Amino acid sequence: MCETCGCDDPAAAPRLTSFSADGEAAGCSGRELLLEQRVLAKNDEQAEQTRQWLAARSVLAVNLMSSPGSGKTTLLERTVRDLAGRWPLAVVEGDQESVRDAERIRAGGVPVVQVNTGRGCHLDADMVDRALRVLDPPADGVVFVENVGNLVCPALFDLGEGVRVVLTSVTEGEDKPLKYPHMFAQADLVLLTKCDLVPFLAVDVDRCIGLIRRINPAADVFTLAGLHLPAGVPGTEPEPGLAAWYAWLDARRRRPDARPRAAVAGRV
Amino acid sequence: MHELAITQSVVDAVVERTGPARVTAVRLVIGRRSGVVPESVRFCFDLVTAGTPLAGAALMIDEPAGRARCRRCAAEFVADDVLVLCGCGCADVAVDGGDDLRIASVSLVPTAAEAS
Numbered sequence: 001m002c003e004t005c006g007c008d009d010p011a012a013a014p015r016l017t018s019f020s021a022d023g024e025a026a027g028c029s030g031r032e033l034l035l036e037q038r039v040l041a042k043n044d045e046q047a048e049q050t051r052q053w054l055a056a057r058s059v060l061a062v063n064l065m066s067s068p069g070s071g072k073t074t075l076l077e078r079t080v081r082d083l084a085g086r087w088p089l090a091v092v093e094g095d096q097e098s099v100r101d102a103e104r105i106r107a108g109g110v111p112v113v114q115v116n117t118g119r120g121c122h123l124d125a126d127m128v129d130r131a132l133r134v135l136d137p138p139a140d141g142v143v144f145v146e147n148v149g150n151l152v153c154p155a156l157f158d159l160g161e162g163v164r165v166v167l168t169s170v171t172e173g174e175d176k177p178l179k180y181p182h183m184f185a186q187a188d189l190v191l192l193t194k195c196d197l198v199p200f201l202a203v204d205v206d207r208c209i210g211l212i213r214r215i216n217p218a219a220d221v222f223t224l225a226g227l228h229l230p231a232g233v234p235g236t237e238p239e240p241g242l243a244a245w246y247a248w249l250d251a252r253r254r255r256p257d258a259r260p261r262a263a264v265a266g267r268v
Numbered sequence: 269m270h271e272l273a274i275t276q277s278v279v280d281a282v283v284e285r286t287g288p289a290r291v292t293a294v295r296l297v298i299g300r301r302s303g304v305v306p307e308s309v310r311f312c313f314d315l316v317t318a319g320t321p322l323a324g325a326a327l328m329i330d331e332p333a334g335r336a337r338c339r340r341c342a343a344e345f346v347a348d349d350v351l352v353l354c355g356c357g358c359a360d361v362a363v364d365g366g367d368d369l370r371i372a373s374v375s376l377v378p379t380a381a382e383a384s
Contacts, residue, residue, distance in 0.1 A: 031375060031376045031377070031378045032373050032374070032375050032376075033285070033286065033373060033374050033375075033376055034372070034373045035281070035282070035285060035370075035371045035372065035373055035374060036370060036371070036372060036373075037281055037285075037370060037371045038369065038370045038371075039274055039277050039278055039281065039296070039369045039370055039371060040274070040277055040369065041281065042277065042280065042281065043277065119272075120273065121270060121273075122270055122273070124273065152270065152303075153270030153273075155303060156270055156274075156303055156304070157270070157273075178351065181349075181350040181351050182303040182350055185350060214359050215350075215351065
């Protein structure tokens, strides 16, 4: 008897039901090949090669993830403006379409490569590898990888990054960590953005931070406000969360391989 | 819809191992805590396998849950979500398994030598 589907005669008509739309019957042939292979093995192998390539150059890669509109590009615009003279910086921009974000970053004088994923909803390790080879980031610097705006899919794909940073804005409501726990569970740092809007919203920031800590007790959490304002506006400087963000980056930049990323959900 | 990319990865990985041999069945393990929706993989499967040696293959998906153990009251229970809360109200829970995402096996059409 076939061990797979219980059919008695390997030459008999197929017994397993196909899910194919055309209704073509699919059969158990009796010749089974055990694979026991991780579905994302290929992506993870490329990610590991990228990680080693970056480590050899002492480059810290930062995978920035959030839903669309949380402020990833705004944070990057401000960050490259403030840090460009201090460390070598480069940016990989991921979006389904357009070079809008790359143009915004390039205006800050930092090398940038735009990856358009087309129908894809996330960056994968191969896309980032190709972008990095074009960017050719100098040693001891930081490469920011702005993932496609999406709180679901990017959580599953290791890009070879050194750290994962997740943004969530107060305008999205405090429940986002509960609704998208996979994303928050893997963050090394969570940035709560647009906090200058809190007075106008019915949002409980403390509860949001509590939910993040419940899902991921190891993650650091900083709040950010007023990133869209030009530097030096009275009442917005110094922005304490921004200083904490730069100090956090600097600590990891000095030792980019000091904290290997935790196992990604879905990996065996 | 990362399931489209996930399903494409399944097809690529299988074809890499089995070459042009016709595949009649694919068995996947998608843990309930993996972040991948089996129904979406099923939806994508026919689309992605069209024109490949996997076209028309049956798709079987095992969906194991994880095992959880409360660090406070030591209760053990099934974990079928990323967020796990013990019945005692404690969130300090150790979880093992349920995050698998792998290809277990495939069935192939017997070669002429095997069929005879």
